[in-house]
Amino acid sequence: MNPKISRKRATALLSWATALLLGTAPLAGGAQETAVQGRKTQVEARPAAVPARAFAYDAKRESVLEGTVVGYTEGGQIAPTGAHATVRTRSGDVDVHLGPASYLQANHFSLAAGEQVRFVGVNAVVNGKGVFLARIAQKGNQVVAIRSPRGSLLAKGASRLLTEAERAQMKQQGGAR
Amino acid sequence: MNARTETTVSRVSIVLALFAAACGGGGGNNGGPPPPPPKFTNASLSGQYAFSMSGTELCAGQGSLFARIGTFTADGHGNITNGLEDVNICTGTEILQFAGGRYSMDADGRGSLSLTNSTGTTNYSISLVSSAQGTVVQTDATVTASGTFQRQNPASFSNAAIAGGYVFDFKGVEVVGSTVDPASIIGRFDADGAGAIVNGLYDSNIAGTLSGQQTFPTGTFYRMDTNGDGTAFGRGTANIAGRNFAFYVVDAARIKFIGTDFPSELLGEAFAQQNIAFNDSSLVGDYAFLIDGLNSGSPIATSGRFTADRAGNIANVIVDENHNGAVTLLPVGTVTGAAYAVDTNGFGGGLLQWTDTTAGTFSFIFYLISPTQAVLEETDSGIVSDGMFTAQTATPITTTSMAGDYAFVWTGVNSSGDETDFAGQLTLDSSGGFSGLLDSNRFATTTSTQVFDALINGNLTLSGNGLGANTFNVTEVSPADTFHFTAYIVDQNRIFVVCTDTNRVLSGRLTRQP
Numbered sequence: 001m002n003p004k005i006s007r008k009r010a011t012a013l014l015s016w017a018t019a020l021l022l023g024t025a026p027l028a029g030g031a032q033e034t035a036v037q038g039r040k041t042q043v044e045a046r047p048a049a050v051p052a053r054a055f056a057y058d059a060k061r062e063s064v065l066e067g068t069v070v071g072y073t074e075g076g077q078i079a080p081t082g083a084h085a086t087v088r089t090r091s092g093d094v095d096v097h098l099g100p101a102s103y104l105q106a107n108h109f110s111l112a113a114g115e116q117v118r119f120v121g122v123n124a125v126v127n128g129k130g131v132f133l134a135r136i137a138q139k140g141n142q143v144v145a146i147r148s149p150r151g152s153l154l155a156k157g158a159s160r161l162l163t164e165a166e167r168a169q170m171k172q173q174g175g176a177r
Numbered sequence: 178m179n180a181r182t183e184t185t186v187s188r189v190s191i192v193l194a195l196f197a198a199a200c201g202g203g204g205g206n207n208g209g210p211p212p213p214p215p216k217f218t219n220a221s222l223s224g225q226y227a228f229s230m231s232g233t234e235l236c237a238g239q240g241s242l243f244a245r246i247g248t249f250t251a252d253g254h255g256n257i258t259n260g261l262e263d264v265n266i267c268t269g270t271e272i273l274q275f276a277g278g279r280y281s282m283d284a285d286g287r288g289s290l291s292l293t294n295s296t297g298t299t300n301y302s303i304s305l306v307s308s309a310q311g312t313v314v315q316t317d318a319t320v321t322a323s324g325t326f327q328r329q330n331p332a333s334f335s336n337a338a339i340a341g342g343y344v345f346d347f348k349g350v351e352v353v354g355s356t357v358d359p360a361s362i363i364g365r366f367d368a369d370g371a372g373a374i375v376n377g378l379y380d381s382n383i384a385g386t387l388s389g390q391q392t393f394p395t396g397t398f399y400r401m402d403t404n405g406d407g408t409a410f411g412r413g414t415a416n417i418a419g420r421n422f423a424f425y426v427v428d429a430a431r432i433k434f435i436g437t438d439f440p441s442e443l444l445g446e447a448f449a450q451q452n453i454a455f456n457d458s459s460l461v462g463d464y465a466f467l468i469d470g471l472n473s474g475s476p477i478a479t480s481g482r483f484t485a486d487r488a489g490n491i492a493n494v495i496v497d498e499n500h501n502g503a504v505t506l507l508p509v510g511t512v513t514g515a516a517y518a519v520d521t522n523g524f525g526g527g528l529l530q531w532t533d534t535t536a537g538t539f540s541f542i543f544y545l546i547s548p549t550q551a552v553l554e555e556t557d558s559g560i561v562s563d564g565m566f567t568a569q570t571a572t573p574i575t576t577t578s579m580a581g582d583y584a585f586v587w588t589g590v591n592s593s594g595d596e597t598d599f600a601g602q603l604t605l606d607s608s609g610g611f612s613g614l615l616d617s618n619r620f621a622t623t624t625s626t627q628v629f630d631a632l633i634n635g636n637l638t639l640s641g642n643g644l645g646a647n648t649f650n651v652t653e654v655s656p657a658d659t660f661h662f663t664a665y666i667v668d669q670n671r672i673f674v675v676c677t678d679t680n681r682v683l684s685g686r687l688t689r690q691p
Contacts, residue, residue, distance in 0.1 A: 085662020176297025
C-alpha cells in the first residue's frame with residue numbers, strides 16, 4: 001500500500017474509532033449534517049503534489065538555446081502537438097516545440113530556414129525523443145511569449161487578458177455569441 | 178439553413194431518388210414489408226433542454242477558451258421557440274435570450290441546430306442518445322465547442338427542489354492579475370431547499386497547486402432567478418467554493434454551472450449525492466474512468482480502469498494516457514502502491530493513487546456521487562485534469578453484446594495544437610465492425626474547417642474479456658484520416674475512448690442509442 005495513503009488511512013481509522021467512542025461518527029442524511037455541524041466540519045489534509053511523471057514544464061531547469069533554423073512546420077506529425085522548429089546549434093540539431101500554430105499566426109510569428117533564433121525554455125523527452133519546450137521565442141527584434149513563467153502555454157488564455165478598451169472594441173465588432 | 182442542413186438535404190434527396198428509381202415501374206405494391214419507421218425524427222427533439230459546452234473562440238485574432246450554458250425549447254417540428262443562455266467569452270459574461278432557431282434531425286439521431294439571439298445565429302451539430310439527451314458540437318467558422326444537453330424537468334425549477342447533497346466538478350481557467358492558469362475544482366455541498374448551502378467541501382487544483390480539502394468560504398448560496406428566468410428556464414445563481422456561478426437546472430439530480438467571475442472561466446455540473454455516510458467499503462468492484470485537461474497548458478487525456486476491494490486496496494490498473502502526443506500505456510513496469518482512502522467525515526471525498534515503476538505515480542482526489550460513480554481530479558504535479566469514474570460491468574464483453582447504434586462525441590486538439598471537436602453516430606455489428614457518419618469542427622485562426630456527414634468505418638477489437646484496454650480504430654473516408662483509440666467498455670451501453678495517436682489528443686465517449 002502506498003505509504004502516503006497508508007499514513008492517512010491510519011489517522012483516519014483512529015479518527016473514526018475516536019468518533020465512535022465519542023458517539024460522533026458520521027451518520028447518513030440529516031443525522032450526519034447535525035453531527036458534523038455540532039463538531040465542526042472535519043477537514044483533512046491532502047497530500048502534496050508528487051513529482052511530475054511526464055514532460056511537465058520545470059521552470060527551474062530553464063536554459064537558452066540559440067541557432068539557425070533548418071526546418072519549420074506548423075502541424076507536424078510528432079509530439080508534442082503544435083508548431084516545431086528544427087534549430088541547428090553548436091551541439092547539433094534540436095527539435096523546438098512552439099505550441100499551437102494558431103497562436104503564433106495571431107502573433108505574426110513564423111520561421112524560415114536560415115533565420116537566426118533564440119529561445120528560452122526547457123529540455124524534455126517526449127516519446128523517447130528530446131525536445132526543447134520554448135517559453136520565449138525571439139527572431140531579430142520580434143519576441144513572442146509562448147508560455148507563462150510557470151510554463152503554461154498561453155495560446156488559449158491570452159485573450160482573457162484583454163484591456164477594457166480592447167474588450168469594448170471586440171464587442172463592437174460583433175459576431176454571434 | 179447551414180451547411181450541415183444543406184448537405185443532409187442533398188443526401189436525403191439522392192437516397193430518395195435512388196429509391197424511386199429502384200421502385201420505378203413496379204406498378205404498385207411489391208408485397209414486401211413496410212420499411213421500419215426511422216429511429217429519430219424532428220419529433221424526437223421536443224421539449225425544453227439544458228445544454229453546456231466549452232471550446233475555443235476566435236478573439237482578437239487568436240484562439241480563446243470560452244463556455245456557454247443555457248436552455249432551448251424544441252417544438253418537435255424543427256423550430257426553436259424559446260431559450261436563454263449564459264456565455265463567458267473573451268469580452269465578458271452575457272445573458273442572451275433566444276428569439277428563435279431551427280433544427281433538423283436525421284433518422285440516425287444526428288442533426289443540425291441553430292440558435293438565434295440578438296447578436297446573431299450560432300450553429301451546432303447534435304447527436305441524440307435518446308429523446309431525453311444528446312451531444313453537441315458548435316460548428317461555426319470562428320468558434321468550436323463540444324458538450325451535452327439533457328431534457329429539463331420544469332418541476333425542479335425552484336429552490337425547494339434543489340435539496341440534499343450534491344457533488345460537483347468545475348473546469349476551466351482562473352485569472353489572477355496577468356496569470357491565466359488551468360483550474361479544476363471538485364467537491365460537494367448540501368443544499369437546504371431554501372437557498373442556503375452547508376457542509377461545503379472542495380479541492381482545487383490551479384496549475385498544479387493543490388488547495389487541500391477546504392470548507393466553503395462565507396457567502397455561499399444558491400438561488401433560482403426571481404425575474405421569471407428561474408421558473409421559465411430553470412436559471413439561477415450560486416456561490417460555490419468561493420466562486421460565483423450561473424446555473425441551469427436539468428432536474429433535481431443534475432445542474433449545469435458556468436463561472437461568472439470574468440475573466441476567469443469555469444464550466445461544470447453538479448450531481449445529487451446519494452444520502453449515505455461514505456467510507457472505504459463504499460468502493461467495491463470494477464471502475465472505468467475518463468478525465469481530460471491540461472498539463473503545463475498542454476492537452477492531456479487519460480482513460481482506464483481499476484478494481485477496488487472495499488478495504489482501501491486497488492488492483493488490475495490499466496491506463497491509456499495521451500499527453501500532447503506523448504502516449505503512456507499502463508502497466509509499463511510493475512504497478513505498486515495502488516490504494517485508495519475515503520475520507521472519514523462520511524462526505525465521500527477521498528484519495529486514489531498508484532505507481533508504475535516505469536511511468537511514475539498517478540494521484541487523484543475523488544468525491545463519490547454514489548458507490549458507483551464519482552468525480553475525479555488528477556493531482557500530479559503540473560497536471561490539471563478531471564472527469565469521472567463509474568462502476569464497470571463485471572459481465573464479460575463480446576462484440577455481439579456491444580452490437581448496436583451509438584451516438585458519440587470526441588474533443589481534443591489536432592497536430593497543430595488547435596481544438597478539434599467531433600460528433601456523430603455509428604452502428605457496431607456483431608463482429609466489431611462499424612460504419613457511421615460524423616461532423617467535425619477543426620479550429621484555426623485563419624480558416625477553421627467544418628466537415629459534415631463524413632463517412633467513417635472501422636473496428637472495435639476486444640482484448641480478452643473486453644473489460645481492459647480494447648482497440649477502436651476509426652477511418653474517416655474524406656478527408657482521409659485514421660484515428661487510433663483505446664476503448665474502455667463501461668457496460669453494454671457506454672464506452673470511454675482516448676486517442677493514442679502521437680500527433681493529436683482526443684478523448685470522448687460513445688453512448689448506446691435505443
